[in-house]
Amino acid sequence: MPKRSYRILRSLVPNFMRNILKPVIQKFKLSREIKSEIERTKKFAFGLNKKNDIHNLFARLTFHSHALEKGLSNPNFRKGFGQRALMSLREAMTEYRNADFPLDEERFLSAIIVLQEYCKAHEYLPEYTSDIENFLKKFEITPPNLLVGAVEYQKETILENSKAMFSNLALNRISVRDYSPTEVDDTLIFDSIRIAMKSPSVCNRQSWRVHLIKDRDLLERTLTLQGGFDGNGTNLNKLLLVTVDLRYFSNFYERNQGYIDGGIFLMSLVYALTYNEVATCILNAMFNRKRDQEIRDLIGLEESEVMIGFIALGHYPDVFKAPASLRDSVDKCLKIH
Numbered sequence: 001m002p003k004r005s006y007r008i009l010r011s012l013v014p015n016f017m018r019n020i021l022k023p024v025i026q027k028f029k030l031s032r033e034i035k036s037e038i039e040r041t042k043k044f045a046f047g048l049n050k051k052n053d054i055h056n057l058f059a060r061l062t063f064h065s066h067a068l069e070k071g072l073s074n075p076n077f078r079k080g081f082g083q084r085a086l087m088s089l090r091e092a093m094t095e096y097r098n099a100d101f102p103l104d105e106e107r108f109l110s111a112i113i114v115l116q117e118y119c120k121a122h123e124y125l126p127e128y129t130s131d132i133e134n135f136l137k138k139f140e141i142t143p144p145n146l147l148v149g150a151v152e153y154q155k156e157t158i159l160e161n162s163k164a165m166f167s168n169l170a171l172n173r174i175s176v177r178d179y180s181p182t183e184v185d186d187t188l189i190f191d192s193i194r195i196a197m198k199s200p201s202v203c204n205r206q207s208w209r210v211h212l213i214k215d216r217d218l219l220e221r222t223l224t225l226q227g228g229f230d231g232n233g234t235n236l237n238k239l240l241l242v243t244v245d246l247r248y249f250s251n252f253y254e255r256n257q258g259y260i261d262g263g264i265f266l267m268s269l270v271y272a273l274t275y276n277e278v279a280t281c282i283l284n285a286m287f288n289r290k291r292d293q294e295i296r297d298l299i300g301l302e303e304s305e306v307m308i309g310f311i312a313l314g315h316y317p318d319v320f321k322a323p324a325s326l327r328d329s330v331d332k333c334l335k336i337h
């Protein structure tokens with residue numbers, strides 16, 4: 001319908017009718033918007049499509065390499081760990097090569113290196129590494145020297161950088177998954193939240209909320225449901241959950257605004273904690289409806305809240321390992337117009 005006729009028609013509807021119709025129309029629009037999001041996800045998500053493009057495969061290569069880096073950095077190294085990740089990584093690498101994608105891409109080379117690191121960490125014991133070594137032979141690639149695998153860090157260096165320029169803080173922040181026995185004082189957390197609350201948000205609506213979980217039983221049950229911290233969390237005794245409250249957003253076109261504002265806040269909070277010498281690891285809070293409801297019930301979230309992310313925190317151990325988590329170069333991310 002042309003805009004003008006729509007406006008005329010609208011002016012003929014009495015006010016009380018408009019107020020009744022408005023929420024119905026808004027709900028209809030919401031369903032329509034969500035449908036298009038579903039279609040987009042269906043089209044692009046690597047798990048929903050048989051044929052993966054190079055970006056789908058980059059995602060899979062990094063996803064499975066990262067699982068192996070975590071195992072290589074784990075203080076409780078378990079021989080033969082990560083069988084599922086190994087299999088999935090090899091599948092992704094094979095698909096990548098069969099599709100004739102460039103073998104000099106860093107994400108692909110990183111996958112090769114992480115498999116080499118896996119063999120090295122297992123001292124080339126045939127029962128753990130012969131399959132991998134045979135697999136690697138098929139590629140005949142000698143990768144360049146990239147920082148991939150488990151990297152050792154010194155607490156002193158991290159603390160020095162935390163107090164220096166922002167670029168030092170940002171470029172030296174890492175996800176730390178196991179902590180020293182010293183408990184993090186609540187005041188450091190409160191001060192970090194204060195700093196993070198200076199984050200920008202849409203029309204300064206500040207929809208964010210932070211849940212501080214200290215109760216041992218609640219913390220353990222939450223982590224079990226979260227499911228992404230298995231094998232880590234030594235001396236973890238405080239966990240944060242950042243949420244946003246949907247009541248602060250107006251319309252169907254703001255359906256994702258909470259995730260944007262919440263994400264900005266979450267990152268500010270991680271930087272603020274890093275500045276306050278607290279070690280952190282963001283933990284995923286995107287779940288299916290059933291798991292989402294279980295966590296909501298457990299923590300007692302408002303129905304209007306949506307979860308943005310957990311932050312596991314503690315103090316840095318004196319010396320520890322963490323995944324290198326190599327980043328792409330700027331030209332992979334930047335498009336100049």
Ligand SMILES: Cc1cc2nc3c(=O)[nH]c(=O)nc-3n(C[C@H](O)[C@H](O)[C@H](O)COP(=O)(O)O)c2cc1C
Nearest residue numbers: 066173174175177228229281282283284285309325
């Ligand atoms: C939204 C989000 C969810 C994450 N979830 C988990 C998780 O469930 N378990 C985990 O060990 N790390 C998790 N991480 C940490 C990432 O693995 C880590 O940030 C990434 O590999 C980059 O490494 P870095 O933080 O050390 O630079 C998550 C990070 C983000 C941003």
